[in-house]
Amino acid sequence: xxxxxxxxxxxxxxxxxxxxxxxxxxxxxxxxxxxxxxxxxxxxxxxxxxxxxxxxxxxxxxxxxxxxxxxxxxxxxxxxxxxxxxxxxxxxxxxxxxxxxxxxxxxxxxxxxxxxxxxxxxxxxxxxxxxxxxxxxxxxxxxxxxxxxxxxxxxxxxxxxxxxxxxxxxxxxxxxxxxxxxxxxxxxxxxxxxxxxxxxxxxxxxxxxxxxxxxxxxxxxxxxxxxxxxxxxxxxxxxxxxxxxxxx
Amino acid sequence: xxxxxxxxxxxxxxxxxxxxxxxxxxxxxxxxxxxxxxxxxxxxxxxxxxxxxxxxxxxxxxxxxxxxxxxxxxxxxxxxxxxxxxxxxxxxxxxxxxxxxxxxxxxxxxxxxxxxxxxxxxxxxxxxxxxxxxxxxxxxxxxxxxxxxxxxxxxxxxxxxxxxxxxxxxxxxxxxxxxxxxxxxxxxxxxxxxxxxxxxxxxxxxxxxxxxxxxxxxxxxxxxxxxxxxxxxxxxxxxxxxxxxxxx
DNA sequence: TGACCGCCTTGACCAACATCAATTCGCTGC
DNA sequence: GCAGCGAATTGATGTTGGTCAAGGCGGTCA
Numbered sequence: 001x002x003x004x005x006x007x008x009x010x011x012x013x014x015x016x017x018x019x020x021x022x023x024x025x026x027x028x029x030x031x032x033x034x035x036x037x038x039x040x041x042x043x044x045x046x047x048x049x050x051x052x053x054x055x056x057x058x059x060x061x062x063x064x065x066x067x068x069x070x071x072x073x074x075x076x077x078x079x080x081x082x083x084x085x086x087x088x089x090x091x092x093x094x095x096x097x098x099x100x101x102x103x104x105x106x107x108x109x110x111x112x113x114x115x116x117x118x119x120x121x122x123x124x125x126x127x128x129x130x131x132x133x134x135x136x137x138x139x140x141x142x143x144x145x146x147x148x149x150x151x152x153x154x155x156x157x158x159x160x161x162x163x164x165x166x167x168x169x170x171x172x173x174x175x176x177x178x179x180x181x182x183x184x185x186x187x188x189x190x191x192x193x194x195x196x197x198x199x200x201x202x203x204x205x206x207x208x209x210x211x212x213x214x215x216x217x218x219x220x221x222x223x224x225x226x227x228x229x230x231x232x233x234x235x236x237x238x239x240x241x242x243x244x245x246x247x248x
Numbered sequence: 249x250x251x252x253x254x255x256x257x258x259x260x261x262x263x264x265x266x267x268x269x270x271x272x273x274x275x276x277x278x279x280x281x282x283x284x285x286x287x288x289x290x291x292x293x294x295x296x297x298x299x300x301x302x303x304x305x306x307x308x309x310x311x312x313x314x315x316x317x318x319x320x321x322x323x324x325x326x327x328x329x330x331x332x333x334x335x336x337x338x339x340x341x342x343x344x345x346x347x348x349x350x351x352x353x354x355x356x357x358x359x360x361x362x363x364x365x366x367x368x369x370x371x372x373x374x375x376x377x378x379x380x381x382x383x384x385x386x387x388x389x390x391x392x393x394x395x396x397x398x399x400x401x402x403x404x405x406x407x408x409x410x411x412x413x414x415x416x417x418x419x420x421x422x423x424x425x426x427x428x429x430x431x432x433x434x435x436x437x438x439x440x441x442x443x444x445x446x447x448x449x450x451x452x453x454x455x456x457x458x459x460x461x462x463x464x465x466x467x468x469x470x471x472x473x474x475x476x477x478x479x480x481x482x483x484x485x486x487x488x489x490x491x492x493x494x495x496x
Numbered sequence: 497t498g499a500c501c502g503c504c505t506t507g508a509c510c511a512a513c514a515t516c517a518a519t520t521c522g523c524t525g526c
Numbered sequence: 527g528c529a530g531c532g533a534a535t536t537g538a539t540g541t542t543g544g545t546c547a548a549g550g551c552g553g554t555c556a
Contacts, residue, residue, distance in 0.1 A: 082410040084490070090413040092406060104399035104406075113406045136392060143391040144384060150398050151352035157405045158340060158352075158361045162330040164412045165338040165452055169513070196534065204413055209513060211535050226534095242332070417543070444504065457543055459505050474504095 017052040020125075024051055027074050028125050031098040033145050041139050049127045060116040060124075067105035067112055069126040073097055076122025079198070080114040091201035093156070094119070094194070100149045106132060119194060167241070169205045169213050174220065174241035176203050177229060185235045192227045265300040268373075272299055275322050276373050279346040281393050293383050293390050297375045308364040308372075315353035315360055317374040321345055324370025327446070328362040339449035341404070342367070342442070348397045354380060367442060415489070417453045421461050422468065422489035424451050425477060433483045440475045 025042065028034055034042055051074075054060065060071065063083055071078075075097045083089040092114050095101055105112050106129045127135075136143040163172055176199065180190050192199060200210040214224050220240045221232035231237055273290065276282055282290055299322075302308065308319065311331055319326075326343040340362050343349055353360050354377045375383075384391040411420055424447065428438050440447060448458040462472050468488045469480035479485055 082406065082414070084410060084414045090410060092409055104402040107395050107399040108403065110403070113403055113410070133392065136395065137388040140385040140388060140391065143388060143395065144381065147355050147384065147391065147395055147398065150395065150402060151355040154352040154398060154402050154405065155356065155358070155361055157402065157409060158330065160409055161340055161405060161412065162332060162338065162361070164409065166330070166332045197532095206514060207534075208515080208536085212513090215535095443502095445502095454544060455504075456506085456545080460543085463505095 017050055019050050020046055024125075027051075027123070028072065031072065031074070033072060033098075033100050033149050036145050037139070037141050041141060045135050045139060045142050046125070046127065048131060049125055052124045052126055054118045054122050054124070056118055056120050056122075058118045060118065061102075061112055063113065063115040064111050067102055067110065068129050070103060070106045070129060070132055071101050071116070072125040072127070073099050073101070074123040074125055076124075077119040077193070078116055078122055078124075079119050080116050081201075082114045089201075090204070091198065092160075094198075094202055100146075100153075103146060103150050103153075119198065164204060169203065169209060170217050170220075171241040172203045172205075173210070173213050174217060174222070174237050177222065177231065178234070178238060178241065181231075181234070183234055184238060187230070187232045188234060189228065189230045192229060265298055267298050268294055272373075275299075275371070276320065279320065279322070281320060281346075281348050281397050284393050285387070285389050289387050289389060293387060294373070294375065296379060297373055300372045300374055302366045302370050302372070304366055304368050306366045308366065309350075309360055311361065311363040312359050315350055315358065316377050318351060318354045318377060318380055319349050319364070320373040320375070321347050321349070322371040322373055324372075325367040325441070326364055326370060326372075327367050327449075328364050329449075330362045337449075338452070339446070340408075342446075342450055348394075348401075351394060351398050351401075367446065412452060417451065417457060417461050418465050418468075419489040420451045420453075421458070422465060422470070422485050425470065425479065426482070426486060426489065429479075429482070431482055432486060435478070435480045436482060437476065437478045440477060 025039075025046075028046075029039075029042060034045075037045065054076070060078065063081070073095050078095040078099075078101070079091055080093045080095065080101065081089050082092045093101075101116065102112055102114070109129075136146060163175060167175070177190070178184075180193070181188050194202075196210055197207050200207045203210065203213075205213065214222070217237075217240075220237055222237065223230045223232070273287075273294075276294075277287075277290060282293075285293065302324070308326065311329075321343050323345045326347075326349070327339055328341045328343065328349065329337050330340050331337040341349075349364065350360055350362070357377075384394060411423060415423070425438070426432075428441070429436050442450075444458055445455050448455040451458065451461075453461065462470070465485075465488075468485055470485065471478045471480070
């Protein structure tokens with residue numbers, strides 16, 4: 001389905017990993033998972049963590065592998081992919097700075113249900129699963145932050161299930177485009193952050209269908225050219241994909 | 249989509265709610281969420297909870313309402329439904345004894361993304377959201393149990409997203425049937441726990457399509473008559489719906 | 497007993513999206 | 527400049543599952 005996600009060099013030469021230095025804290029202390037923790041707690045929780053840099057296209061881990069590290073994306077973009085029969089692959093989520101991922105696998109001690117690959121050069125903080133449970137037990141604030149993070153991810157996934165079951169491809173594309181801008185009325189011009197093969201995976205259609213869907217939503221005021229998309233009336237587009245009574 | 253889930257008497261006369269008595273603890277102390285807690289911790293955490301009994305078909309809450317109570321299903325069955333345009337409705341999950349639900353809404357303080365309705369007479373333990381955060385902070389074991397519970401639910405949802413995107417209706421029905429039995433080889437006879445309208449919603453198809461899909465998977469060794477289904481070769485059915493390399 | 501009702505099935509048809517194939521465009525390396 | 531490659535589009539066609547309509551079947555209730 002997605003050639004770009006199927007390839008990717010494992011352990012590329014440029015991958016760079018090291019333990020945490022004092023100046024690193026500034027890079028992640030403000031992330032949602034850590035912003036409620038005091039400095040002492042933060043230091044304890046990340047004591048055995050490491051900072052890893054990846055190049056674009058590197059594979060972080062594959063579906064089915066053992067979950068040994070909790071991943072926190074500091075900067076860059078990471079795609080989570082699920083597959084069922086080896087070749088068939090789909091994009092479950094595209095992550096952005098601050099996102100925590102595969103917490104569920106680490107906490108349940110089960111293998112990853114998804115694989116992960118960088119979409120751009122990325123920097124990650126990784127915490128070893130071995131001491132995560134005891135850290136959570138000893139730092140209630142950390143446990144609460146994890147619960148909050150997991151809850152938010154859970155709700156995103158619920159929305160995705162509902163959209164997949166109840167919405168058309170055009171509506172899902174419109175939702176995706178709306179997710180790229182905070183604006184909810186007026187017009188806007190935005191730049192697609194990924195290539196269209198990737199976006200097709202995210203929206204849940206084939207690339208060919210995405211092309212046609214981009215044509216179809218012209219009549220909803222969406223003009224696209226290459227990587228640039230102009231939306232003439234955000235409110236109208238919201239009506240089109242939310243159909244009235246949405247809860248975000 | 250599902251007449252049975254759209255109706256339902258709110259606050260039926262038979263609904264019965266009361267605070268927790270000593271003899272109640274036996275009913276829920278062994279549930280996964282509580283089994284790791286000591287008696288003292290369990291008493292504190294459930295101090296302001298209540299036990300509620302519902303009849304079949306009662307609506308527990310509607311999508312979009314404020315999340316004031318964490319729900320734990322002690323016995324019975326509850327269906328979670330999502331809707332996007334008022335009429336269109338889909339079943340996101342069917343819950344069983346011991347399941348915790350809408351934890352994510354309670355923890356993030358946001359409105360429910362799904363509605364809930366009993367499928368059979370049910371008994372629930374409900375904990376007020378007001379003191380949940382402080383209870384979690386003061387009882388690390390409880391916080392960990394919540395994290396575990398939420399993680400398991402999260403992983404089920406990931407599987408559902410993957411199945412919806414990558415599998416056919418027949419494969420999803422086969423997966424659903426396999427979820428009704430712990431056996432993984434040989435043959436078995438099982439009794440459908442819900443009516444077919446509900447199962448159709450769960451599988452993600454219309455009732456008419458479910459009928460046809462039941463016909464279609466006869467060639468995979470699934471013979472159905474009314475509420476009874478015979479599977480002649482579970483391994484073969486597993487091959488059919490997993491296509492090789494599944495991770496459960 | 498018969499009317500009614502909800503569940504379930506079946507048939508005919510239709511819409512949405514996938515698939516297969518061909519072509520264009522822009523980029524990269526030689 | 528041009529060969530080669532992948533991204534993106536477009537057309538023709540196929541498949542899946544939804545929609546609409548009709549009818550059977552098994553309950554319940556008067």
